[in-house]
Amino acid sequence: MALNKVWVLAEAFEGKPLPIVLELLTEARSLGTTVEAVAWSPDIDAYAAELGNYGVTKVHNIDIGQSLPGAPVATAIAELVQAGDGPDALLVGMTYDGRDIAGRLSVKIDKPVLTNVVGFSDGASGPVSEHAIFGGSQIVKAEFTGGSPYIFVVRPKSFAAEPSGGGAPEVVNHNVSDPGVTFAAVIENRHVEAHEGPKLDEAAVVVSGGRGLGEAEKYSMIEELAKLLKAAPGASRAIVDAGWVPYSYQVGQTGKTVKPTVYIACGISGATQHMVGMKGAKNIIAINKDQEAPIFSIADLGVVGDVHKVLPKLIEALKARS
Amino acid sequence: MNVVVCVKQIPDPATPGQLDPTTHTLVREGKLVIDDSDMYGVEMALQLVGTAGSGEVTLVSMAPNGETSGLRTALAMGAAKAILVSDDALKGSDALGTARVLAAAIKRAEPDLILAATESTDGYTGTTPVQVAELLGLPSITFAKHIEIDGSTVKVQRQTEAGYDEVTSPLPALVTVTAGVVEPRYPSFKGIMAAKNKPVDELKVGDLGLEASQVGQAGAGQQITDVAAAEERKAGEIVQDEGDAHERIVAFLDQLKVI
Numbered sequence: 001m002a003l004n005k006v007w008v009l010a011e012a013f014e015g016k017p018l019p020i021v022l023e024l025l026t027e028a029r030s031l032g033t034t035v036e037a038v039a040w041s042p043d044i045d046a047y048a049a050e051l052g053n054y055g056v057t058k059v060h061n062i063d064i065g066q067s068l069p070g071a072p073v074a075t076a077i078a079e080l081v082q083a084g085d086g087p088d089a090l091l092v093g094m095t096y097d098g099r100d101i102a103g104r105l106s107v108k109i110d111k112p113v114l115t116n117v118v119g120f121s122d123g124a125s126g127p128v129s130e131h132a133i134f135g136g137s138q139i140v141k142a143e144f145t146g147g148s149p150y151i152f153v154v155r156p157k158s159f160a161a162e163p164s165g166g167g168a169p170e171v172v173n174h175n176v177s178d179p180g181v182t183f184a185a186v187i188e189n190r191h192v193e194a195h196e197g198p199k200l201d202e203a204a205v206v207v208s209g210g211r212g213l214g215e216a217e218k219y220s221m222i223e224e225l226a227k228l229l230k231a232a233p234g235a236s237r238a239i240v241d242a243g244w245v246p247y248s249y250q251v252g253q254t255g256k257t258v259k260p261t262v263y264i265a266c267g268i269s270g271a272t273q274h275m276v277g278m279k280g281a282k283n284i285i286a287i288n289k290d291q292e293a294p295i296f297s298i299a300d301l302g303v304v305g306d307v308h309k310v311l312p313k314l315i316e317a318l319k320a321r322s
Numbered sequence: 323m324n325v326v327v328c329v330k331q332i333p334d335p336a337t338p339g340q341l342d343p344t345t346h347t348l349v350r351e352g353k354l355v356i357d358d359s360d361m362y363g364v365e366m367a368l369q370l371v372g373t374a375g376s377g378e379v380t381l382v383s384m385a386p387n388g389e390t391s392g393l394r395t396a397l398a399m400g401a402a403k404a405i406l407v408s409d410d411a412l413k414g415s416d417a418l419g420t421a422r423v424l425a426a427a428i429k430r431a432e433p434d435l436i437l438a439a440t441e442s443t444d445g446y447t448g449t450t451p452v453q454v455a456e457l458l459g460l461p462s463i464t465f466a467k468h469i470e471i472d473g474s475t476v477k478v479q480r481q482t483e484a485g486y487d488e489v490t491s492p493l494p495a496l497v498t499v500t501a502g503v504v505e506p507r508y509p510s511f512k513g514i515m516a517a518k519n520k521p522v523d524e525l526k527v528g529d530l531g532l533e534a535s536q537v538g539q540a541g542a543g544q545q546i547t548d549v550a551a552a553e554e555r556k557a558g559e560i561v562q563d564e565g566d567a568h569e570r571i572v573a574f575l576d577q578l579k580v581i
Binding site: 074116181244304310 | 335338339341358359416417418421440443447448450451452453455456457459460461462463464465479480481482483484485486487488489490491492500501502503505542543544545546548549550551552555557558559560561562563565568569570571572574575578580581
């Protein structure tokens with residue numbers, strides 16, 4: 001059953017919609033008759049035009065001041081829902097701010113949230129959401145038992161983004177009436193860390209390291225290999241938990257979903273936690289000394305060997321070619 | 323400085339997960355362990371209370387079966403006491419139902435700061451902590467990589483896509499701690515012995531003033547309708563490294579035209 005109005009949370013990064021926003025807008029066009037967006041952009045006209053290109057006809061723009069977006073954006077959406085102007089479904093990307101907004105909104109309008117959505121299919125009363133569990137080995141279908149609005153938090157890379165070529169949408173500005181104490185979490189300063197090469201979730205090639213590297217210092221081999229391949233470096237949860245690399249490097253269920261042309265897993269055994277984030281790669285190369293490692297069951301090329309021997313030679317061979 | 327840490331006890335992640343054939347919810351019978359993701363919050367709380375020089379760390383947990391072994395691990399690290407909400411009525415709770423229970427239990431501890439993991443290892447919805455904050459009417463900061471207390475303000479370095487933001491909030495507040503940002507201490511022998519006698523306050527849903535219809539399967543506004551095997555990805559070629567495996571990798575990358 002098609003929905004009437006579907007809203008997409010249009011989170012921006014450096015003034016542009018995040019890739020997940022474009023993916024969600026594309027999917028929203030097949031889920032609902034009308035697609036609208038919720039944004040909190042200071043430069044809304046340029047931003048809204050980009051959303052219009054993906055089928056958005058109206059943008060609800062919220063003034064959040066210096067607050068973290070979670071509380072003010074959820075408050076504004078809840079006010080619109082309570083005034084009868086809300087959507088039948090809200091699609092939220094699984095990002096830092098996305099889950100904050102979905103969680104707060106869920107309490108405010110007393111509706112549950114379905115998270116980790118990777119697909120939708122038609123149901124009797126509303127959309128049925130699909131979720132990959134146990135490392136992506138099984139797909140669970142779920143639906144809400146109560147009424148709309150339905151809140152879905154969707155994993156990035158679940159849908160391909162395609163523009164529909166619409167015109168500039170109508171922009172409606174909202175000032176949230178009563179900024180309660182929950183708005184008091186404010187951003188004082190932003191720090192951008194120097195970053196070379198492609199982003200992890202957009203790179204055509206990803207080179208990831210795991211516990212098999214043995215020690216934090218050996219992660220430099222991953223960085224060097226990544227640089228030679230113009231790839232993004234990634235990591236398994238084990239070495240992020242151990243503090244070797246920051247959380248933003250993590251690939252997997254609790255980290256990023258990647259779908260590169262080539263994924264190279266070095267010293268990663270392939271826990272279900274990791275596989276769910278990378279099994280959508282077109283080609284997988286795995287290097288691990290344990291030939292029983294689960295990663296080999298999904299690798300196109302599996303090398304049973306020691307990363308400390310294979311990687312230096314691979315790095316030398318690639319250097320010789322460049 | 324009193325800190326509450328939300329702690330989840332989960333089936334051992336090293337053993338394959340199972341779904342109940344009728345309810346399709348995750349089977350949580352048998353021995354449960356502390357979720358590794360929560361160890362960072364426990365460590366952070368102990369450090370903050372240590373720096374403040376007074377106060378204590380209280381654990382708040384919810385489990386269907388009265389399990390306490392995971393809580394004992396965190397008590398052995400140095401937490402003072404625990405509140406465990408354990409009730410058959412909690413089976414099948416969704417994130418919102420769980421948040422209702424945790425929020426009601428946390429209220430009893432009257433903390434200055436509430437810490438939680440960014441998400442659990444078994445459920446990984448990642449919404450529960452913020453739902454707790456909203457139910458308690460408190461500000462929240464998720465994905466902290468560094469936390470400092472300055473009087474009645476909490477200062478947090480919050481992980482972002484590009485780096486981090488410096489975020490401040492008045493206390494009381496809820497903060498979620500990113501994995502890997504502190505090194506959880508190992509419980510000492512003395513700590514393990516002391517943990518056996520630390521108070522664990524076991525509560526039922528009714529003790530918290532909640533109705534059974536607000537929690538568990540009854541309060542969950544969602545249901546699983548189908549479970550099916552995903553499309554399998556096939557294994558390709560496996561080679562043993564005889565000192566020349568890197569050549570095979572180069573050839574493969576060549577063939578894919580990425581070099």
